Amino acid sequence: MTSSTQQTATTTSGTPLQNDLILRTLRGEPTERTPVWMMRQAGRYLPDYIKLREKYSFFERCETPELATEITLQPIDQVGVDAAIIFSDILVVPKAMGLEVQLLEGKGPFLPDPIKQASDLNRIYIPDVEEKLGYVFDALRLTKKELNGRVPLIGFAGAPWTILCYMVQGKGSKTFDEAKAFCYTQPETAHRLLQMITDTTIAYLKQQVKAGVDMIQIFDSWGGLLSPADFENISLRYIRQIVAALKEEVLTIIFAKGAWHSLDGMAATGAHGLGIDWCIKPQLARQMAGDNIVLQGNFDPAKLLSPIPVIEQEVTAMLQAFGPKGHIANLGHGILPNVPVDHAKAFVNTVKNYQHKG
Structure with a gap:
């Protein structure tokens, strides 16, 4: 790891950080406790977010820096997590590349004119990210200012394979059969599209770093739909490019849901952390990923519907399973x-109050 990621307790904008637990953990430094945040923490379960949702459309919320900032800060103020993650969406990337993207409340994403063949690539382009995604960078800068060093700020993007799924399928799916068939029957076109998404994503994330993020996460929500060989060929080879372009500039986490079979390959990218879901035991994940990378996870979100004493008991068991080092x-x-x-x-609070023994 280079000195660029071995900073003192300051954010990338130079403001002293009051809570840098998550950054120290990712840098392999000792911490007084396990840091904690939650994926999708800024949004749909918070009553104050629901009020804003009733007033503004999804993309109005994403594209208005003041609204995105307000939503990003809500879980910091109301839940007490150790990091903020910018309120945005992975589908801002295909939108910036020239595809129409709609987000229908209660129904999810809809792309009315998806990519189906090689000629469709003429309709999309690698954008000037400052021009097309400037609203994200404005929101990051404003959020950074409003956070005033309370906690680090996380930026993110979707992995190229996951973005391709939506660009080809045109909507959400449990299996993304059309996206997989596209890759299997038109491999040359698929790889051209994946490379375009990769180049756009690298430029987008580099600009997020300039706007002040302290770490980034790459979300491969649909990585688990691929076999190990296909995950390497269709997903990981492009994630590897993104991590290589960013790892000297910013702390990076890869989260490929369901692709635990490839934890060793993901660890070899040089990323600082790997997210895992609840379908793999922490001990096995550590064995596969090795000792030199941080693991993040892996509480089943549905378990948060349990009674609070059960949540406390289950979270404690999770913390004991991961142990005192190398875990978010x-x-x-x-x-x-x-x-x-x-x-x-x-x-x-269970995470914050837990003290590892020894």
Whole structure:
């Protein structure tokens, strides 16, 4: 790891950080406790977010820096997590590349004119990210200012394979059969598209770093739909490019849900952390990933619907399983919209109050 990621307790903008637990953990430094945040912590389970959702469309919330900042800060103020993650969406990238993207409340993403063949690549382009995604960078700068060093700020993007899934399928799916068939029947076109997404994502994340993020996470939500060989060929080879372009500039985490079979390959990218879901035991994940990388996860989000004493017991068991070093407590996927705020707080507070023995 280079000196660029071995900073003192300051954010990338130079403001002293009051809480740098997550950054120290990712740098392999000792910490007084396990840090904690939750995927999708800024959003749908918080009553104050729901009020904003009733007033503004999804993309209005994403593209208005003041709204994105307000939403990003809500879980810091209300739940007490150790890091903020910018309120945005992975599908801002295909939108910036020229595809129409709609987000329908209650139904999810819809791309009315998806990519189906080689000629469709003429309709998209590698954008000037400052021009097309400037609203994200404005939101990051404003959030950084409003945080005033309370906690680090996380930026993110979708992995190229996951972005391709939506660009080809045109909507959400449990299996993304059309996206997989596209890769298997038109491999040359698929790899051209994956490379375009990769180049856009690298430029996008580099600009996020300039705007002040302290770490980034690459979300490969659909990596687990691929066999180990296909994951390497269709997903990991492009994630590797992104990590290589960024790892000297910023702390990086890869989260490829369901792709635990390839933890060793993901660890070899040089990323600082790997997110895991609840379907793999922490001990096995550590064995596969090795000792030199941080593991993040892996609480089942549905378990946050349990009674609070059960949540406290289960979170304690998770912390004991991961041990005192090299772990960031998180969910194994995004928080569900029907989780009571008190249950989210119980998750966070149990982590914060837990002291590892020895």
